[in-house]
Amino acid sequence: MAQADAGAAFEDAQTDSSGRLTTADGTPLRAALRRAERRRKVAAFLLVVPLLAFILTFFVFPIAQMMWRSVDNPQVVRALPNTLEALRDWDGRELPGEEVFAALHADFVVDSERPRREQAMGPLGIRLNYELSAARSAISRTARSAPGFEAPYRDAFVSSHRLWGQPELWRIIKREGRPLTASYYVAALDRQYDEDGSVIMRDENRRIYVSLFVRTIMLSVAITFLTFLLGFPIAYYLSILPMRHASLLMICVLLPFWTSLLVRTSAWIVLLQQQGVINSTLVAIGLLDDANRIQMIYNMTGTIIAMTHILLPFMVLPLYSVMRTIPPSYMRAAKSLGATPFTAFRRVYFPQTLPGIGAGGVLVFIISIGYYITPALVGGQSGRMISNEIARHMQQSLNWGLAAALGTMLLVGVLALYWLYNRLVGADSLKLG
Amino acid sequence: MAFKLKLTGATAAASLLALSAAQANEPVTLTIVSWGGAYTASQVRAYHEPWMEMNPHVTIINDDGSANALAGLRAQAQAGNVTWDLVDMLPSDAQLACDEGIIMQIDHDAILAAAPDGTPASEDFLPGSLGECFIPQIVYSTVLSFRPDAFPADGQPETIADLFDVENFPGRRALQDRPGTNLEWALYADGVDPDDIYDVLRTPEGVDRAFAKLDTIKDHIIFWTEGAQAPQLLADGEVAFATGYNGRMFDAIEVEGMNAEIIWDGQVVEWDGWVVPADGRNLDAVMDYLYFATDTQRLADQAKFISYGPARASSAALVGDHADLGIDMGPHMPTAPENYFAPIVLDNDFWVDYGDEMRERFANWMLQ
Numbered sequence: 001m002a003q004a005d006a007g008a009a010f011e012d013a014q015t016d017s018s019g020r021l022t023t024a025d026g027t028p029l030r031a032a033l034r035r036a037e038r039r040r041k042v043a044a045f046l047l048v049v050p051l052l053a054f055i056l057t058f059f060v061f062p063i064a065q066m067m068w069r070s071v072d073n074p075q076v077v078r079a080l081p082n083t084l085e086a087l088r089d090w091d092g093r094e095l096p097g098e099e100v101f102a103a104l105h106a107d108f109v110v111d112s113e114r115p116r117r118e119q120a121m122g123p124l125g126i127r128l129n130y131e132l133s134a135a136r137s138a139i140s141r142t143a144r145s146a147p148g149f150e151a152p153y154r155d156a157f158v159s160s161h162r163l164w165g166q167p168e169l170w171r172i173i174k175r176e177g178r179p180l181t182a183s184y185y186v187a188a189l190d191r192q193y194d195e196d197g198s199v200i201m202r203d204e205n206r207r208i209y210v211s212l213f214v215r216t217i218m219l220s221v222a223i224t225f226l227t228f229l230l231g232f233p234i235a236y237y238l239s240i241l242p243m244r245h246a247s248l249l250m251i252c253v254l255l256p257f258w259t260s261l262l263v264r265t266s267a268w269i270v271l272l273q274q275q276g277v278i279n280s281t282l283v284a285i286g287l288l289d290d291a292n293r294i295q296m297i298y299n300m301t302g303t304i305i306a307m308t309h310i311l312l313p314f315m316v317l318p319l320y321s322v323m324r325t326i327p328p329s330y331m332r333a334a335k336s337l338g339a340t341p342f343t344a345f346r347r348v349y350f351p352q353t354l355p356g357i358g359a360g361g362v363l364v365f366i367i368s369i370g371y372y373i374t375p376a377l378v379g380g381q382s383g384r385m386i387s388n389e390i391a392r393h394m395q396q397s398l399n400w401g402l403a404a405a406l407g408t409m410l411l412v413g414v415l416a417l418y419w420l421y422n423r424l425v426g427a428d429s430l431k432l433g
Numbered sequence: 434m435a436f437k438l439k440l441t442g443a444t445a446a447a448s449l450l451a452l453s454a455a456q457a458n459e460p461v462t463l464t465i466v467s468w469g470g471a472y473t474a475s476q477v478r479a480y481h482e483p484w485m486e487m488n489p490h491v492t493i494i495n496d497d498g499s500a501n502a503l504a505g506l507r508a509q510a511q512a513g514n515v516t517w518d519l520v521d522m523l524p525s526d527a528q529l530a531c532d533e534g535i536i537m538q539i540d541h542d543a544i545l546a547a548a549p550d551g552t553p554a555s556e557d558f559l560p561g562s563l564g565e566c567f568i569p570q571i572v573y574s575t576v577l578s579f580r581p582d583a584f585p586a587d588g589q590p591e592t593i594a595d596l597f598d599v600e601n602f603p604g605r606r607a608l609q610d611r612p613g614t615n616l617e618w619a620l621y622a623d624g625v626d627p628d629d630i631y632d633v634l635r636t637p638e639g640v641d642r643a644f645a646k647l648d649t650i651k652d653h654i655i656f657w658t659e660g661a662q663a664p665q666l667l668a669d670g671e672v673a674f675a676t677g678y679n680g681r682m683f684d685a686i687e688v689e690g691m692n693a694e695i696i697w698d699g700q701v702v703e704w705d706g707w708v709v710p711a712d713g714r715n716l717d718a719v720m721d722y723l724y725f726a727t728d729t730q731r732l733a734d735q736a737k738f739i740s741y742g743p744a745r746a747s748s749a750a751l752v753g754d755h756a757d758l759g760i761d762m763g764p765h766m767p768t769a770p771e772n773y774f775a776p777i778v779l780d781n782d783f784w785v786d787y788g789d790e791m792r793e794r795f796a797n798w799m800l801q
Binding site: 129396 | 500501503504507529531532533538610644654655656658670711782785786787788789790792793796797798799800
């Protein structure tokens, strides 16, 4: 429509007295063209509005919110405004003086007068407990009696809970008394603050996340490689079969796709466990001694096997769609020019499948890096991944700040890898079908 | 025009009046959140069905969301759209929700029925079970079970210490993948008195001691995550020992006929019960339900369907036979005297305060 308008404008182009091009009704041609162009843009924009709104509401907004949660830190500021004011000049070494404790008392009194839903001490205790064990009970126990405290407040607080007498709690209150915090990221990197406020490694026996990140990436690479190894021949065979047979075989590839994830995972448990089908068969035919049954599940092996199976179609489909488009005549041409079958494959066929390998690899890798149901069921202790920890913090420990920090790091990691892939291979060459 | 408007307003007011008069029998739908499976089934038969018979205008929807109840409550409170009316959860989670102000504080004597002999509710419920926002229903325990066929007839395990004795009791052990129960048992097996366990665990040396004890069986452990996995591992013969909830173990042994036995030594005892989300929509119906479902007879009735002990002292005498199997449920209660000889009562305060730190330690220990 807009194009037709522009076309019409061209056909009827005339020159006005000053020599400028105009349309039949005398408007300058340039303006008419611009108007037509704008109309087309608006129409195009209106067409994508529903999709854009959907992406903004269900994708961009939740992710932005998650990232916000990883630094959002309102609890201390809201609960202890007077205390933070009084702490401003505290050097962070000795226990703060009476005036700070008096301010703390004032904060507790103010809070006890708020309606229950708006009280800030409960969330404060939960927040401080992330930094220091037992801080929650220091707050909640004190909150009941604090409004009745008499001066000197310092003694009253210290005798109500031992933590009030420890400078460490006060350092944490001062440090977290800002609306934004980095402490979730500090924890997510297995680090902590020392007495001077600088970041150091956490106690050796409390480090978990960094090694889990490393393991998650290694497992995902291994799974991606295995799906490639298994998927490439299947995809190749599918691509050279006549369409009729290919569709039949394709159904076999897709069949597990249509089966519930839990059913497939449970099936692997039945097959792989020590009293399971595979072990029992090996024992029955005498290949294995009954006492030495192989441990194939509830460890890393279990995670790799089950996830490779589950993610295989994501590798086969892009490979297949790319291979289907490679004309068989190329290989024949290479061979007729004297290449051995291997050279022809290596120099002619294989490079043409790279877009498919890239697409499948990126797809499998990104999906497996965020997987958590299968590792939780068959991974045991050595086959767990970082997403299991994220899920635990979301659902059980409810430390959403830490979950958000871990999730953001995972997201940034995936984006960085994607960027790297784009630099090395080029995202334009991705082909998903 | 103005007259007409007034008339419509009056009609609307009148119809509103009529509506509120009819409200008493207006259909109400309650969403009750619980643990699903055999546990929800026992609540349906002991509480929901008799209560709905008395209140035909109420429909109860069962939601199996208790495993993530805290996350759900918080999400609903933050969204300002509370769709759950009553939630079954653990006291440690209830305490956190209570601290956040997203569930109601409970005045137990004002809301709950007294015992038949007139003892007020706050004295009738077992000591230490009532929480600021928490109404206990049952006592459950985490127990150790084993396969008798994995050991010689004259060398069957009997204590928690045997779990940590891989020389005399070889075979793999299925433990839950969290520090709770495992740390308590490690110390108990190491000779700490059940009453002192949490005092020891509050010291760094005590924690080291517990992990050192766990180290001795580390190579023989399979970790389970979901409650149903433990009996399954035992039934499949994957392990010789498994920890699990006593109700599930009862179900697997008595109902499914699994070959396993429960060791009641060192059972870790905990409560489970109701909390009421703040700003719920059907508070009247919920309070009426709670009064009924937590009275002495109803708590005793639940034990007919699942082997968890009633949380009221006055209910113990009323516990009868299993509704379907016909066996006497008394001896299967965690609180039966012959089972309750060395209980470890789970200290929720400890786990709320130190849970994060212990979980980190435990996760680190599992990864090593």
